Amino acid sequence: MDEKVLRTPGHLVSLAARAFARLSEERLGPLGFGVGHLPVLVALGNGVANTQRDLARFARVEQPPMAQMLARMERDGLITRTRDPRDGRSSRIDLTPAVRERLPQASATLLQGNRDAMEGFSDEDERRLVELLDRLIVNLDRLSGAVVAAAASETDET
Incomplete structure (x- = not known):
């Protein structure tokens, strides 16, 4: 290479x-948490999402892997599911009380890990790195969207 x-x-x-x-x-x-749990924990903890579809969208993953992760999280006692009274086909997902209790410690642990990783960087270095990474992610999302759109239009033409 x-x-x-x-x-x-x-x-x-x-x-x-x-x-x-x-x-x-x-x-x-x-x-009791893994890195893969983070998008679900954040979304549920902040009230950003509470359905499988919304969690998949928030985490930027497809529905099948999200369904598998939620099944494991439910098995491990991290989340609960209840039927949505407005839509019987859908479930509302929530964190268990024990998980809600541990979330602040998990957040503090992650923030400390970031501080440790940024050792030797100035505040300006860190701000600039975050700004650059944000721009990179926007570009990558745009490019991957363009690839999906191009593939869809090729399929329509055949």
């Missing part, structure tokens, strides 16, 4: 993401 590939933003962001995931797994494990 060309050495230049190893110094590209995509490769470096991927390495950083995996390192953050390992750090978070190590620190969240004792609280």
Whole structure:
């Protein structure tokens, strides 16, 4: 593999993401959470979403993997599901009281992990990094949307 590939933003962001995931797994494990749970915990904890469809959209994953994750989280006592009284085909999802109690500690643990990872960076460095990553994510979302739209139009033409 060309050495230049190893110094590209995509490769470096991927390495950083995996390192953050390992750090978070190590620190969240004792609280009974995994990194994969984070989008669901955040969305339910903040009241942003409470259905499987909305959680999948929030986490930017397809419905089948979200359904599998929610089944495991329910099995592990992290969430509860109740029938939606307005739509019998849908369930409302909520965090268990024990999980709600541990969320502040999980948030503090993640924030401390970020502070530890940013050691040696100035406040301005960190602000700029976040700004650049936000822009990168917008570009990637736009590009992946363009790919999906192009594939859909190719299918329509055949």
